[in-house]
Amino acid sequence: MSRLPSQALDHEAPGLGWWREARFGMFIHWGLYAVCAGTWKGRTVPGIGEWIMAQFKIPLADYRTLARSFNPEAFDADAVVRLAKQAGMKYLVITAKHHEGFAMWDSKVSDYNIVKATPYGRDPMIPLAEACRRHGIRLCFYYSQALDWEHPDGMGNDWDFDPSKKNFQRYLDEKVKPQLTELLTGYGPVGLIWFDTPVGITREQSLEVKNLVKSIQPDCLVSGRIGHGIGDYGSLGDNQIPAGRLHGDWETPATINDTWGYKAGDRTWKSSDDLIRLLVDLAGKGVNYLLNIGPDADGRVPEESCRRLEDIGVWMQQNGSAIYGTDANPYPYEFAWGRMTRKNDRLNLILYRRDNPRISLRGLKTRVLGASLPAVGQALAARQDYDERSGMHDVTVTLPDTLPGELKAPFVVELNLEGPPEVDETCLQQPDHRVLLPAHMASLNVSPESARRNVAVSTNDLFAAVAGEAANEARGDHMRIGAGGLVENWHSERDSLAWSFKLCDAGTFDVTLYTVAAKYKNWVGGHRVRIRIGDWHATAEITPDEVVNDPRAHLFAERGTRIGICRLERPGACDAELSAEHINPADPAGLCISALSLTPVDGEAG
Numbered sequence: 001m002s003r004l005p006s007q008a009l010d011h012e013a014p015g016l017g018w019w020r021e022a023r024f025g026m027f028i029h030w031g032l033y034a035v036c037a038g039t040w041k042g043r044t045v046p047g048i049g050e051w052i053m054a055q056f057k058i059p060l061a062d063y064r065t066l067a068r069s070f071n072p073e074a075f076d077a078d079a080v081v082r083l084a085k086q087a088g089m090k091y092l093v094i095t096a097k098h099h100e101g102f103a104m105w106d107s108k109v110s111d112y113n114i115v116k117a118t119p120y121g122r123d124p125m126i127p128l129a130e131a132c133r134r135h136g137i138r139l140c141f142y143y144s145q146a147l148d149w150e151h152p153d154g155m156g157n158d159w160d161f162d163p164s165k166k167n168f169q170r171y172l173d174e175k176v177k178p179q180l181t182e183l184l185t186g187y188g189p190v191g192l193i194w195f196d197t198p199v200g201i202t203r204e205q206s207l208e209v210k211n212l213v214k215s216i217q218p219d220c221l222v223s224g225r226i227g228h229g230i231g232d233y234g235s236l237g238d239n240q241i242p243a244g245r246l247h248g249d250w251e252t253p254a255t256i257n258d259t260w261g262y263k264a265g266d267r268t269w270k271s272s273d274d275l276i277r278l279l280v281d282l283a284g285k286g287v288n289y290l291l292n293i294g295p296d297a298d299g300r301v302p303e304e305s306c307r308r309l310e311d312i313g314v315w316m317q318q319n320g321s322a323i324y325g326t327d328a329n330p331y332p333y334e335f336a337w338g339r340m341t342r343k344n345d346r347l348n349l350i351l352y353r354r355d356n357p358r359i360s361l362r363g364l365k366t367r368v369l370g371a372s373l374p375a376v377g378q379a380l381a382a383r384q385d386y387d388e389r390s391g392m393h394d395v396t397v398t399l400p401d402t403l404p405g406e407l408k409a410p411f412v413v414e415l416n417l418e419g420p421p422e423v424d425e426t427c428l429q430q431p432d433h434r435v436l437l438p439a440h441m442a443s444l445n446v447s448p449e450s451a452r453r454n455v456a457v458s459t460n461d462l463f464a465a466v467a468g469e470a471a472n473e474a475r476g477d478h479m480r481i482g483a484g485g486l487v488e489n490w491h492s493e494r495d496s497l498a499w500s501f502k503l504c505d506a507g508t509f510d511v512t513l514y515t516v517a518a519k520y521k522n523w524v525g526g527h528r529v530r531i532r533i534g535d536w537h538a539t540a541e542i543t544p545d546e547v548v549n550d551p552r553a554h555l556f557a558e559r560g561t562r563i564g565i566c567r568l569e570r571p572g573a574c575d576a577e578l579s580a581e582h583i584n585p586a587d588p589a590g591l592c593i594s595a596l597s598l599t600p601v602d603g604e605a606g
């Protein structure tokens, strides 16, 4: 059973229906930082463009002069909303106020806003709200409720203001609450407020802010980054793709290149195919995909973003029924051939490649009534068998020799079932004889010494705060399964992992261990591990024998290490154990595990 963390909803969130149905939304990061376009006085900011003021500790007196040249006459609200709609996005979240503290609407609370402080002199949220109503897209606002580099009592600006003199409650009372009130009373129905980076805010203060939102628009959702786990749904880390389904409702904010705010020099555009795979991957885990655009100082959306969103829209036209309103794959693990979503008594098998002659699914106990290619309305032959010997249920769908030309991969094979899908939740050897043991399905054997190690989670632990963990609580500093589904923080040779799985056919297998680097870091390796699978044992150095080119590895470099060749003679219940002889202290990630994989050596399985 997967041990991925759940979003500790302290209540069943009302009003999530439209959000669960949507699955796909547009994020817009737009503010004074677009004027910088990633550069300040000839220096290019490392990393994300909207953090330029903090990265270079630009004095507020200098930064605010950007407003004098902010005149986005090319901004076309209707075109932006149509871009979202054509991409298949159902909601739009725009930065009303990011950490820079600049209001992108006509705020009466502070003249540091787009109407009072710029030559543009107009409120872009008015035409945006009208366009969203016209096109049936939910208007939502991003609001940074803690970091505010303009306000002396906001968090984060210790280069203009003395942190010891901050009165954060005063900031909440004098800026945050009145500005949220303006956003919630001035632009019609608001789908959600996307709060962010809740550093330094107490649970009581997060609750105050959330209660204000609900008191004005009871149906307005509150994102997970309100902090302290009290969001209506959970927010994963930026561009974070979990390895398996998460419990509860989650959303991943993601970029098309590597920055949120416009940065002229960032050319790291992901391909349309990669973006579609990420959308499919997240839907397979029941996670919403909030994909970002960063308009420039003139209000134009980069052409590279537009083209990719148009490509996604073409795919969604043909396959949206496998995304909208679906639930996660009922299996606790993924498949080599693609991803799966579920909608009531229907399974959507989303195949990455067109050259599969057939698709075989193991462990589905519910009777299959039929199979089809919904995009072209073509029925497919499906066979369902139960193997008494292995106790396995197998479904095999035969695909046509030539797929209709208009069917582009990834494409959907629909399985209609007699009732809700019931699946075998253990790790199963697949019909192609592979066995994949994902980290999030392992049992962690944490030694008593490690279990006693704790670290205080500071209120400024960004990820802890964002992940909704209570501030200032001790958190176990031992190996754990993170929201990304990896076994992380493994630094002690006393700890180990174990899996149990079902072997249907004896065979000889190539054993590979997949390990991951710390976020944004290079892969290191250099560890030494012991692996036992059934009666087979091996030790190995962790070396980068295989590079993993998965879009998910975009921020976390992943490598496969060939451990050896393993012969398993007896079908049935089997187990595996992974322990560490040496964990390389030079690897900041420690020994970070993604999966253990058994691939049949040609002709040696079954």
Ligand code: JFZ
Residues within 6 Å of the ligand: 048, 050, 051, 196, 197, 236, 237, 238, 253, 260, 462, 463, 464, 466, 467
């Ligand atoms: C935050 C912002 O600081 C950033 O500018 C952007 O708006 C992004 C969507 O959100 O950045 C974060 C916040 C939390 C994590 C990572 C980046 N996190 O928890 O990993």
